[in-house]
Amino acid sequence: MKKIFVLPSFLAISLSFIINPVIFGSAQFIKVSAENAVDADLKDFIDGFKNPDGSQTLRLLNWEDYIYQYDPENGHEEPDLITQFEDYVKENYPQFANVNVVYSTTDTNETMLNELATGKASYDLICPSDYGIQRLMRENSLVKIKPLMDALESIPEYNFNNNYMHYGSNYMVEALANISAINDVTGETEYLGEYAVGYMWGTLGVIFNPEYDLYSHINPYEMINDMADYSSLWSEKYHGGISIKDSMRDTYFVGLAETYKQELSTLLDDYNKNLISAEEYNKQITEILNRCDQTTIDKVKEKLIELKNNIFGLEVDSGKQDIVTGTIGVNLAWSGDSVYSMDLADEYNDEHGIEPEVGLCYSVPKTGANIWFDGWCMPKDETRSEAQVYLSLLFLDFISDPANASQNTDYIGYTSFIGGDDMLDLMRDWYDIRTDYIYYYDEENDEYYDVYYYDENDNQVFVWYDDFHFEGESKLNNDPNLYYSNLDGDEIDLLDETGNQAKYNSFLTINPEWEVVDLSYFFNDTLDEYENNVDTIFYSDCYLPFSYDDGTKNECVGRQFFCQFPDEQTINRCVIMQDFGAQNDAIRIMWEDFKANDIQIWVIVLFVVEIVAIAGLITFLLVKKRITYHLRKNRRKQQK
Amino acid sequence: MKSNSTAIQRVANKKPHVVLFQRKYLCIPYSIFLILFIIIPILLIVYYAFSDATGAFSFDALVGFFTTWTKINVLFISIFIALQTTLICLLIGYPLAYFLADKKVNKNAVLVTLFIAPMWINFVLRTGATRDLLTWMNINGGNYPYLATLIGMTYNYLPFVILPLYTTMLKLDRSQIEAASDLGANPFQVFIKNILPQSVPGIVSAITMTFMPTMSSYVISDTLSEGKITLLGNYIYLDFSNTAWNDGSFMALIMLVIVGISMLFTRNKENQDSKGGATW
Known part of the structure; x- marks a missing residue:
């Protein structure tokens, strides 16, 4: 029955497209046709989606532990999101009866890009970070997916909701869309929004334990104050308890912030005095924190080598455990990992009846910090079938559905691009104190x-x-x-x-000590039933009653809630780190220099002594052998 | 005419050639393996080591390696760590192997099994556990990177020293030792003149089993020194993960060359004293 209606309606729509879009078409339909010069080509292309030929295998490449999975022990009782997607497609899109998702994972952006570069395997969708997407765009190896999604949405027959555009937080979607890259092949400046669908985002900050044993002589609040500045990592005061990332880009960023701290704090002052606007401030610090000319690299190298003598060590993965077990007291960390550490620490404290005065804290340093995105994009692939393109877009639509996105967030712990009622529900459940018992x-x-x-x-x-x-x-x-x-x-x-x-009247009584957090900037325009500016106001007790030395409020120190949803002010001092481009090699060499060890004198002395000893021993034995041989020979001669 | 007929006869008399199974065919599976996973990768390494990013022949990587102080530096540190590990392992392992080979001490070879047992567990897991243990003992990599690394390396490679030494020691000519002491040699002389020369093959294979793997290992040093000690293996990984395949390949080649040299050296040594039991 359905098909009978679908075919004439599609004919009518395509006819309307030819005759007069104004009469029949929806507003969006017109917009698409007006905006896209390649409209006819595009339409031809998506026409093929109606009876898609070819393989129905969707090949995905994602990070490890970066999608919802069945895990009943931790209360995740729904089947894997991938399985849910397969079922969803089979149910709603009868042409995809044989859909099959092949899901692979990787651990770093570099491995992901390497895998593409060497052509070891081809994927329909991959999920690199912002700079990875930029690099792929520069190499002209991505397919534009936004026009496809818009075109699909405009034709109801395709049953495509374009959830990303509707439920993706405008604030984040825009931030991602505005990142640009110059295509090396065509020479044009292009924007990330055309190529990528945002998945998760977060910040790079400092997680620290104010009650760490090694720092017992330091007042916890003094430490909170210090950690609002990257310079503290260089300070003798915190010697031996700091761990930084064994990852070139992240640590380089911290080195940059330290190198240019004078400029950055002048800008911050200007901004605080309202001499420059928020946009201007962000623009300027973005410029500073993306410098990668040779002089800068040399300066950063010096700073980092200084840092190396002050820290406990470098890590990429062990830090999130170490801060809980007390091996380290300060760690350069991504927001999602920090949430993980805090959860772990809270659990441990609950079990052992420990009530820390402050607990683990996460700070996004004041002079400027790093914000990052991971997004799905589609690498160019000649062999990709129409069915695979359509399936990829359906997958993006599926994971951008607020219900699925909140399930994902609940499982992974990172913050999604997607807003919507379901996401707001989850966040209130997690962080709004009012959802605790009455x-x-x-x-x-x-x-x-x-x-x-x-x-x-x-x-x-x-x-x-x-x-x-x-x-x-x-x-x-x-x-x-x-x-x-x-x-x-x-x-x-x-x-x-x-x-x-x-x-019982307590729930209407708002405790004045609670911190009010406004997330309307994030959920703006994504809510269906809830009201923005009303339901997006959170009350939280996980903020500390604390103000910084300079009198600003505690927005910078927080726990899980702050890690996951920094407020607008915090995000404004966060910078997207661009791909280094041609300077990548120079920074790699800098990083190699940084990683190499100083040869201490005792090393050389010990080495020389050993070599001499070994050589001496061998010569001694050989000479001894020789002498014995001669003696024996002489003895025999005498005997004769 | 005659010659022609004999030729025909000869052809007629010739037995039909039947392909029979030959014992050397058993080597085919391994030969395929050898070509696919050893020869071709080595050729690829050589190719990448002597080409630039565009694939053209170049000495950039070579010049880069020998003119970059930090790379020489890392090579030196690698050799240093490898030397320390080998020496410590020998100092601990040699007497141990001697006593283990004594049937009175080591009945049923249970003790050997105990010493070899750690080898059955994956070394990455073992290293993680060592890190926790060292942190608990307050010898963490943050404060004592060299010490922690050496402890970890020794722990990991000790079985590789004990095993070849143990097999050599088992074959020691006990009567010769007894004769030496009967004829008046003191214990030290017995050791220097009798036991040590007899166990040289074991020592040589112990060194080959320890020195090179230590130089190229990177998980142990990375985990236990908290990323503070960088060996050649770490460098190669760093280059490869940053798509600098040429530099990385050249360093891998350097490692191969060092392996080759040490192999030549030990092969000579082994041939000289090939009384059997060269390797385990």
Whole structure:
């Protein structure tokens, strides 16, 4: 039945396209046809999607642990996202009855790019970081996917929602789309938005433990203050407890920030005094933190070698465990890894009944930090079938659906590009203090009480507040079976003025100590049911009651919530690090120099002594042998 | 005419050529393996070592290696670490192997198994565990990178020293030793003049088993020195992961050359004292 309708409607639409787009077409349809010069070609191309020929195998290359997977032990009971996708396609797109996803993983951007460069394998979609995408764009080896997605969306027959454009956080999508690269082949400046669909993003900052043993003489709040600046990594005060990344780009960035700290802090001052606008500020620090001329490289090298003598070590993966086990106290870390470390530490502390005063903190240094993106893009491949192109786009649509994206985020721990109701739900569940169970706040005595009731089996059930639409309010207020206990767990009677059991009203009382975090910048225009600027205001208690020396607020020090969703102000001082381009080799050589060891004198002395000893021993033995031989010969002669 | 007929006769008398299974055909699977995974990769390394990014012949990588101080530096550190490891392993392993070879001490060879047992566990896992252990003992790589690396290396390569020495020691001519001491040699003389010369083949293969792998290893030094000690292996990896295949290949070639030289050296040595039991 469906097909009968589909065919005429498609004919009508294509006819309308020829005759007059204004009469029949939707607004978007017109936009696409107006914007795209290659429209006819494109249409021809996607026409082929109707009865796609060829292989229905979708080949994906992603990072390890970077997609939702079935893991019932940790409460992830749905099947793998890949399996869900296959089922979804089979159900909704009958032409893809044989769909099959081949999912491969890799561990660094370089291996990913190498694999493409050597042509070892071909993929339909890969997920490199921002600079990796830039490099591929420069080499002219990517397919433009945005026009394809827009064209598909404009024709309802294809059943393509373009979720990325609708639910992707405008703020992030724009930031990604505005990264440019010059195509070496055509010489044109092109933008990332045409080629890539954002997946996850995060910052590079410093995770630190203010109560680390080695730093016990330092006041935790003093340390928080210090860690807002990369210079502290160079400071003797923190000698021996710092670990940095054994990764060229990340550590080079930190070296850059230290090298140009004077310029950067002057700019920060200007910005704080409102002498320059936020955009101008970001533009200028982006320029500084992307320098890679030879003089800069030499300066950075010096700084990094200095740093090497102050640190505990370099790592790429062990740091997220080490900061929890107490091997190190400060670690240069990506936001997602920091969330992981904090979760791990919290779990450990809960189990052992430890209540740290501050706990692990994450800081995005004030003078400028690094923000990164990972995005899906499609490498050029002659052998790719139409079905594979269509499937790739459907896959992008699928993972950009807020429901699936939130499932992904829940599993991976990094922050998605996608907003939407489901994502907001997840974030509130995680970070909004109001989703914790209800308690009663007694203003007079400034005390909190737990609220609970007894179910039919006489089990104590805490009242949870997980419904933001306050549906339960009236019911709860009239419930005579509510009980209260103080924080020690003793049940108490709370009576109001009329002598009745106090009515539950706590959720409307906002604790003034809570930090208010506004995420409207991220969720703007992606919400269906929720209201932006109302539902996107979070209340959090995981921020520290702390201000920096310069009087600015604590926005820079936070826990999981801050790692995952830095506020707009923080993001504004974050810089996208471009591909080094032709300077890549120079920086690699710098990095090799940095990695090589100084030869200390004792090494040379020991080496020479050993060599001399070994050589001496061998000569001695040989000479001895010779002498014995002669002696024996003489003895024999005498005997004769 | 006569000659013609004999020729025909000869052809007629010739047995039909039947392809029979020959014992050397058993080598075919390995030969294929050898060509695919050893010869071709080595040729590729040589090709990349002597070409530039565009694939044209060039000495850039060679000149680059010998004019870059840091690369020579890393080579030196690698040799240094390898030498230390070999010496420490020999100092620990030699007496141990001697006692293990004594049937009175080591009944049923249970003790040998104990010393060899760590080899059965993957060395990456073992290194991770060593790191935790060293951190617990407060000899972490952050403060003592050289010490931590040497401990890790020794721990990893000790079995490779014990095993060849042990097999050589088993074949020691015990009666000769007894004779030496009966004829008045003191224990030191017995050792120097009798045991040591007899065990030279074992020492040589122990050195080959330790020195080169230590030089090229990189997981151990990377993990245990917290990334502070960089060996040639790390450098090669660094170059390859940054698409600098030519430089990386040249360093790999240097390593191959060093292996070759040490092989030549030890091969001579082994031929000289080939009383059997050269390797284990």
